Amino acid sequence: MHLCLFSGAMYNAYMIIVFLICGILVGGVINILADHLPVDRSIVHPYCPACTAPRPVLEWFGIPSVLFKRTECSYCGAGRGLRPIIVELVSGAAAAAAFLFSPDVFTFLSAYLIFSIFLLITVIDLEHRLILHMVTGPSAILMAVMGLLGWIDPDRGVLSTLLGGMAGFGSVYLLYLLGIVFSRAMAKKQGAEVEEVAFGFGDVTLSGVIGLIVGFPGVVVAIFFGIMAAGIFSLGYLVLMMLRRRYNAFMPIPYGPFLILGALFVYLRWIFPGF
């Protein structure tokens, strides 16, 4: 089934606006989840984190709150920053792009769902250095089902999807164990507890999800690319800190966004060759 039921530039322009608005609304939901899942561990009525007053519906979404001049909490005056607007705009643009580039409705649905999951994980990891199992768990089930049904990539077999998930989870689980051994050795050497480990278990479950999305052998490229990107970023950051004489060998960086970058690198190039 083709997404474009009618031809014509007018139809496409109209549909782009429709998908942009739908994407902005989904971005609003992503914002609410990113605000409350790490704190409440469940879906709650949106509230202001500064004073816990429940937010009126007009303040739930970033762009409408700007349009109606309701960017500050009406009880305590706390602002919300730019994140709600950035997430809504990125989500809207992604929905419109997925509509334009997807050859069929299944590719569109899986592409946009994958992007939304990645966006939610990125926002939470950047703000809390945390990847929640309550996000990666259901995502893994969804991606396994969609991957096995051939919605993500009809040319990829069952074996590639399952192997991808196992390889993603397994390889980063090994790195996670190595990280623990390394921090224990460092702690022994320094005579103090080193709390930070390179990879958290959330990175392990995220890599499993990435493997189910890009399959095998794509997952190898995705994880390698992600770790390299994180390494280059850390090196740059370290040099900057040394120049400013604020050196800290255990500077924790969230790995999630880099792993996601690697996954997008493989996914976008393989699924949409024209991208």
Ligand SMILES: [Zn+2]
């Ligand atoms: Zn407030």
